[in-house]
Amino acid sequence: MKCGLEIHQQLNTKKLFCDCNSIIIDDKPDFFLKRKLRTSASELGEIDKAALHESQKNKYFIYEGYHDSNCLICIDEEPPLELNKKALNIALQVSLLLNAKPVDEIQVMRKVVIDGSNITGFQRTALIATDGYIETSEGKIKIETICLEEEAAKKKKDTQDYSIYNISRLGIPLIEIATGPEIKSNESAKEVAVKIGMVLRSVGSLRRGIGSIRQDVNVSFNGPRVEIKGFQDLQSIPKIIKFEEERQKEEGIKEPHVRKAEKDFTTTFLRPMPGSARMYPETDIPTIKISKTLLDSLELPVLIDKKVENLEENYNLQAELARELVKNKINFKDYVKLYPGLETNFIARVLIEIPKEIKSRFKLDSNELKEKEFKEVLQLLNENKLRKENTIDCLVQLLKSGKIRLEEFKRVSDKELEETIRELIKKNPKLSPGAIIGDLMKKFNGKVDGKKASEIIKKLL
Amino acid sequence: MKPGDKVKITLKDNSIKEGIIMPSKDDTLILKLNSGYNLGINKTKIKETKQLKKEPMKKQDKINFIQDKTLKRVTILHTGGTISSKVDYETGAVSSKFKPEEIITMFPELKRIVNLDSRLISNMFSDDMNFSHYNILAKEIIKEIKKGVNGIIITHGTDTLHYTSAALSFILEHINIPILLVGAQRSSDRGSSDASLNLIAACNFIKETNFVGVAICMHANTNDNVCAILHGCKVRKMHTSRRDAFRSINTDSIATVDEYGKIVYQRDYSKKHDQKLNLKLFNENLKVGIIKIHTHMSKEQFEVYKNFDGLVIEGTGLGHTPENVLEEIKKLKIPIVMSSQCIYGRINMNIYSKGRHLQELNVLGNFCDMTPETSFIKLSWLISNHKDNLKHLFETNLRGEINPKTVFNEDFQK
Structure with a gap:
């Protein structure tokens, strides 16, 4: 098997060629457009198969637009602005982190797409960097290209005569990362995807949520290449590749083409593989020189994996806690410095696990607990004014009332404890030590130091 | 190597790029890769360029079609x-x-x-x-x-x-x-x-x-x-x-x-x-101008037109100019017409004294509803063909360019 991955990640900047915010909207559209697309034989003398496949359908398209995320540029009524600088910087950072070489001059291209998903009839796309690699457990995997391109509109309905698209998504910047056809196993495909995802998240400014990251798989089993699009999640990659291999064994494969991943892990035919004939320069946008000065000015973030590793090593943290701390962008170093009396794994648990427990056990929104609240409680713990076992109750109290009432967590004094035990024994000399502690807990609502109580009982009996 | 050549380029860092050379300026070589993407390579980074054999262009089939002679x-x-x-x-x-x-x-x-x-x-x-x-x-x-x-x-x-x-x-x-x-x-x-x-x-x-x-x-x-x-x-x-x-x-x-x-x-x-x-052709040697009226105008702006054959003033509102340029307009001994920078609506130089003054200076176009561009073309064409009867003809509808009556429309831009 020869397998290569294409990862597409939406960026959370403005749109790639206009001033619209990258907001995907799904409610009632503000306006509608009706458009047609056409194509003819390309000048190379060959007709681009993917383009022709669509044009033969002679369809019209209804576009549903939204004022908040669409402008004249989005609807092909105004020429594009220049490539969004922030998106470009992100793409360059990702390129460098993937050990790739940025091109010296970027030329935005038009990739002919006439299924209607781009109102212009083409998708603007630019090659940003080439020849990178990532390390995996099975060795280096080549990152062949890193591109920056426009997101397409989302198809809502498809009939023989027309298609309906929601265009709020159209134009959102996408980073496309393509690996070499060097991935040898299903599991390795997944590892590569996870690793690239980690690099992307390390740079940040990504869109979140369903559909914001998509994986395409290029796969061939000693035959023509098949591109599989639309994986819902990473988990499904190995399974779908396996099913596709079986399908090819049974049905055979004649020509390279594009397939769609279905929910049941099978794939269906989408369109023929597009050829290079469908790319030509976007003449409305000047080329962009990538100077050394620009590259030197980019501040490369520390990779998430590296941050996790650092936390584990520096603070002897459990791996899972360290990963969560990084994910939640918690500045753990600060906490450790502030509360030297507390164990690092304990601090991490307070910050990571206790909020989860509050959510599940008390059905409270622990997201409302912010740095201030955690610090207040950790300070009390650090000064021994609060006992560890009361941490969760204390945070719940803070969440519910906004105040901490320490007296509720105060223990019964040794003196009162001894007197009560004495009375209990006097009343019923036959009580076992266990039964006495049970009675004490009931009486004092749990605010009894069990160890101390046992000592006193032993002494008095 | 020239645009259109297929080449294999070895860079100084030993990476290899293959593609077709595209037209480009300055110190960057634009290469169309096999994937279809163009990328720019700084020429100083190139170690070696080798020409590859190009696949011959496929000839396009000759198109035969029969025109339907019964159609218009x-x-x-x-x-x-x-x-x-x-x-x-x-x-x-x-x-x-x-x-x-x-x-x-x-x-x-x-x-x-x-x-x-x-x-x-x-x-x-x-x-x-x-x-x-x-x-x-x-x-x-x-x-x-x-x-x-x-x-x-x-x-x-x-x-x-x-x-x-x-x-x-x-x-x-x-x-x-x-x-x-x-x-x-x-x-x-x-x-x-x-x-x-x-x-x-x-x-x-x-x-x-x-x-x-x-x-x-x-x-x-x-x-x-x-x-x-x-x-x-x-x-x-x-x-x-x-x-x-x-x-x-x-x-x-x-x-x-x-x-x-x-x-x-x-x-x-x-x-x-x-x-x-x-x-009725244009006189190709004519010099006719359009001047747009704006605030803070200088007299010198009109001097440019003294050797012209005609001038369109793209006036403000109903057809107005600033007071300080009236003297300059008077000095120009050429046909001058008024059109409005409002684009929509009709010229009426009777409403304000300045408009009347402009009429006294023989500025034409009163009651016309032509765009500045149509006014420019019509004036030039009249100078070319009907110089003797220019005043009358400019303000007369010849080709549907003047609409004597404007019908009410809720949205005038519609």
Whole structure:
């Protein structure tokens, strides 16, 4: 098997060629457009198969637009602005982190797409960097290209005569990362995807949520290449590749083409593989020189994996806690410095696990607990004014009332404890030590130091 | 190595790039990779360039098509612009296609509507047009009329489309066929181009109509489903980029033509007649200017025009200028006409004393509702052909350029 991955990640900047915010909207559209697309034989003398496949359908398209995320540029009524600088910087950072070489001059291209998903009839796309690699457990995997391109509109309905698209998504910047056809196993495909995802998240400014990251798989089993699009999640990659291999064994494969991943892990035919004939320069946008000065000015973030590793090593943290701390962008170093009396794994648990427990056990929104609240409680713990076992109750109290009432967590004094035990024994000399502690807990609502109580009982009996 | 060559490039860091050299400037080499992407390589980073054998270009099949001789005869005259351009996917260069068979290949629908001929007159940006081009175009139209065509379509860059439509309206006195100017706001090299619907609608209109005269045929709105036929003298490009940039000014469109060819007339229009066509060309040596009035104007701005043959003042409001330039206007001993920078509405230089003063200085155009562009063309044409009767004729409706009555419309821009 020869397998290569294409990862597409939406960026959370403005749109790639206009001033619209990258907001995907799904409610009632503000306006509608009706458009047609056409194509003819390309000048190379060959007709681009993917383009022709669509044009033969002679369809019209209804576009549903939204004022908040669409402008004249989005609807092909105004020429594009220049490539969004922030998106470009992100793409360059990702390129460098993937050990790739940025091109010296970027030329935005038009990739002919006439299924209607781009109102212009083409998708603007630019090659940003080439020849990178990532390390995996099975060795280096080549990152062949890193591109920056426009997101397409989302198809809502498809009939023989027309298609309906929601265009709020159209134009959102996408980073496309393509690996070499060097991935040898299903599991390795997944590892590569996870690793690239980690690099992307390390740079940040990504869109979140369903559909914001998509994986395409290029796969061939000693035959023509098949591109599989639309994986819902990473988990499904190995399974779908396996099913596709079986399908090819049974049905055979004649020509390279594009397939769609279905929910049941099978794939269906989408369109023929597009050829290079469908790319030509976007003449409305000047080329962009990538100077050394620009590259030197980019501040490369520390990779998430590296941050996790650092936390584990520096603070002897459990791996899972360290990963969560990084994910939640918690500045753990600060906490450790502030509360030297507390164990690092304990601090991490307070910050990571206790909020989860509050959510599940008390059905409270622990997201409302912010740095201030955690610090207040950790300070009390650090000064021994609060006992560890009361941490969760204390945070719940803070969440519910906004105040901490320490007296509720105060223990019964040794003196009162001894007197009560004495009375209990006097009343019923036959009580076992266990039964006495049970009675004490009931009486004092749990605010009894069990160890101390046992000592006193032993002494008095 | 030259553009079009297929090469294998070894860089100093030993990485290898393969592709076709594209035209490029300065110190960057633009290479089209096999994937289709272009990328720029700094020439100083190249260690070695090796030429590869290029795959021969596949020849395109010769296109054979039979024209239906029973259909109306239409000739497309091309003047340039992006409407009939096609991109070369190999170099990215845009080339134009003008032969009838090439037009039919690009827009196959046309052959079912009309019996098409097609010729290249010039290949230029519309901004570079001058009076001589209007004359050439008019003479070419006459040639076609003599051949017996039923209608003419002129493809044209959009920026000055409305100047040309006005110019042809005046040159071709008593024209007896429809002449439609068609442009495209999105170039034909993209799937979303408005060119095809504009051309198809123009053909459909000519096929059915009894309208005679010069008009513009462009998208009526942003959808690809209806075009407007706009009067050649009462139309203006009102948007830098939208498909429906061309709007009727101070009147309704003549008609709309939908995607299926259905025509809905919106107003009265000139129909077939028995009068003889007169060709009244422009004097190509004329110098006529347009000056836009604004605040903080200097007298010197008018001095420029002292050796001109005519001047259009694009005045404020009803047709006004600042007080301090009146003296300068008086000094200019050339025909001067007033038009309004409001674009919509009529000139009335009776309302304020300044307007009356301008009339005393022989500034023409009172009660006219022509755009500055139509005023410019009409003034120039009158200087060329009717200098003796200029005052009277400028303020007289000759081609539908002056509408004596403006009908109320809830939205005057509609």
